[in-house]
Amino acid sequence: MLSRFKPTWMIENIYSISPQFLLEHKINCVLTDLDNTLVPWNSKVGSDELRAWLASIKKYGIQVIVVSNNSHHRIQAAVKDYELPFVPRAMKPLSIGIRHAIKEFHLNKKNTVMVGDQLMTDVVSANSCGVRSILVKPLVRTDAWNTTINRYFEKIVWNKLIKKYPDLHWK
Ligand SMILES: [Mg+2]
Numbered sequence: 001m002l003s004r005f006k007p008t009w010m011i012e013n014i015y016s017i018s019p020q021f022l023l024e025h026k027i028n029c030v031l032t033d034l035d036n037t038l039v040p041w042n043s044k045v046g047s048d049e050l051r052a053w054l055a056s057i058k059k060y061g062i063q064v065i066v067v068s069n070n071s072h073h074r075i076q077a078a079v080k081d082y083e084l085p086f087v088p089r090a091m092k093p094l095s096i097g098i099r100h101a102i103k104e105f106h107l108n109k110k111n112t113v114m115v116g117d118q119l120m121t122d123v124v125s126a127n128s129c130g131v132r133s134i135l136v137k138p139l140v141r142t143d144a145w146n147t148t149i150n151r152y153f154e155k156i157v158w159n160k161l162i163k164k165y166p167d168l169h170w171k
Helices: 018-023 048-059 072-079 096-104 118-127 145-164
Strands: 029-032 065-067 112-116 130-133
Touching: 018 048, 048 065, 065 096, 096 118, 112 118, 118 130, 118 145
Parallel strands: 029 065, 029 112, 112 130
Antiparallel strands: none
């Protein structure tokens, strides 16, 4: 039961995920959450850091696709400068959005990873369809109201998780 919350890896933030790490694990597509993973939840635009990371990843032919529960409008506004494809209203923790991305972009789930800042949505959705996952720390300390509720339960799960899997640690 607890295993559905277990991320494959835990990395400080998305910008610290190197193309070398991805290639080493045969990953050619990064599905990423939007809010507090790729950009701060309350930010309308990205950053130079994001631009640099995307350039370094794409140089190796690795695709980046946003899979977010947020609306088309919100995602478009946040990523319009980066030419990123996206799946809105992904309905995480269900795997609907991830499955949709796999089908639409002809991905192989063995070569795909889901990156996100929430165990309860990003990690669960990836685990429920057999895609590896990377948990990152949220970019800013605050959250949207609906995420605040998830964080309460996340804390409980987190404490159980680190007890059961002492090998889990931040890279
Ligand atoms: Mg998020």
